Amino acid sequence: MIALENAVVGYGPDKAFIAAVDDVTITIGDNEIVGIAGESGCGKSTLLRALYGDFTHGLRQRGGEINARFTDAGTGTTVEKRGANLSELWWDQISYVPQGSMSVLNPLMKVDKQIIDGLPKREKHGSRADLRKRIANFLKGLGLEESVLEAYPHQLSGGMRQRVLVAIAAFVNPRLILADEPTTALDVVVQKRILLMMVEIQRRLKNTLVLVSHDLGVHYQITDRLAIAYAGKIVEIGPTQKIFAAPSHPYTQALIAALPRVGEKGQRSGLEGRPPSLVKPPQGCRFAARCPEAQDICRAQSPELKMRSADRPVACHFR
Ligand SMILES: Nc1ncnc2c1ncn2[C@@H]1O[C@H](COP(=O)(O)OP(=O)(O)OP(=O)(O)O)[C@@H](O)[C@H]1O
Numbered sequence: 001m002i003a004l005e006n007a008v009v010g011y012g013p014d015k016a017f018i019a020a021v022d023d024v025t026i027t028i029g030d031n032e033i034v035g036i037a038g039e040s041g042c043g044k045s046t047l048l049r050a051l052y053g054d055f056t057h058g059l060r061q062r063g064g065e066i067n068a069r070f071t072d073a074g075t076g077t078t079v080e081k082r083g084a085n086l087s088e089l090w091w092d093q094i095s096y097v098p099q100g101s102m103s104v105l106n107p108l109m110k111v112d113k114q115i116i117d118g119l120p121k122r123e124k125h126g127s128r129a130d131l132r133k134r135i136a137n138f139l140k141g142l143g144l145e146e147s148v149l150e151a152y153p154h155q156l157s158g159g160m161r162q163r164v165l166v167a168i169a170a171f172v173n174p175r176l177i178l179a180d181e182p183t184t185a186l187d188v189v190v191q192k193r194i195l196l197m198m199v200e201i202q203r204r205l206k207n208t209l210v211l212v213s214h215d216l217g218v219h220y221q222i223t224d225r226l227a228i229a230y231a232g233k234i235v236e237i238g239p240t241q242k243i244f245a246a247p248s249h250p251y252t253q254a255l256i257a258a259l260p261r262v263g264e265k266g267q268r269s270g271l272e273g274r275p276p277s278l279v280k281p282p283q284g285c286r287f288a289a290r291c292p293e294a295q296d297i298c299r300a301q302s303p304e305l306k307m308r309s310a311d312r313p314v315a316c317h318f319r
Pocket residue numbers: 011012018020038039040041042043044045046047057058099214278
């Protein structure tokens with residue numbers, strides 16, 4: 001449905017190019033929830049923007065392929081787009097909830113006007129009152145009261161604003177919703193409510209959700225497949241439960257080992273250090289400086305990105 005093949009995507013001119021997505025191959029299928037995890041700066045948002053075909057604000061594709069194909073279940077018509085042309089599918093086949101999106105809402109405008117103004121033309125059939133009613137019914141189905149439409153953003157809690165944004169992304173019935181950290185900075189109860197709402201939307205629309213979160217607990221709760229990003233690479237991808245049960249890559253193992261366990265006293269020691277800068281990434285394995293299993297070969301040679309199956313690339317010499 002949407003696939004990156006050896007995609008190189010990043011920022012800056014050729015001579016000082018920062019490849020935040022560096023030679024990444026990933027296929028996102030129909031009707032699934034795919035998670036993208038990894039520490040800050042590893043390229044999660046850039047990967048999501050590449051899947052959105054959002055080559056604005058200095059982001060550009062420097063190599064590989066980005067292809068999308070969507071078939072309308074009703075009419076059987078298929079649309080295919082590549083690279084920046086994916087923008088022709090925005091708010092039609094693909095919706096996007098950007099990182100830090102709570103600030104996306106205009107503080108001076110009531111929620112209903114913002115939603116209606118932002119909708120694509122094809123959704124604006126009928127009278128404004130009818131359209132508002134349809135939106136209200138849709139929000140109601142997701143547990144949001146009609147009164148949120150009458151509110152200014154500052155009158156809503158952070159969690160409520162985020163739920164409104166996710167609902168807007170879903171209202172146009174897209175085949176693919178891309179959500180970047182939609183629950184970050186919210187308390188666990190509100191977080192849970194938003195996650196349940198996203199699952200409900202995905203089940204109802206039978207579409208695909210790609211969810212970026214640095215929080216592995218979020219992925220454990222709702223994703224079907226999980227991709228682990230490290231320093232511009234996807235180092236592991238596979239069924240979420242399988243990854244949690246038996247992580248392959250030393251980075252994934254370290255992330256999972258650092259998760260707090262219920263009933264355990266004290267804090268687990270986190271992963272020491274930081275991912276390398278993408279301005280001049282190290283030769284050899286990018287995780288070598290932090291990997292407890294690193295050997296000389298790891299620092300000297302890039303590990304080949306082994307494809308264990310279509311689902312499971314592992315960028316490690318030894319796995
Ligand atoms: N507009 C930009 N111009 C130049 N470099 C950028 C830009 N946006 C991001 N980068 C760089 O690209 C790399 C990946 O950034 P990205 O935002 O994709 O990471 P992330 O995994 O989403 O991080 P976070 O978890 O903090 O949101 C970082 O090194 C970052 O500094």
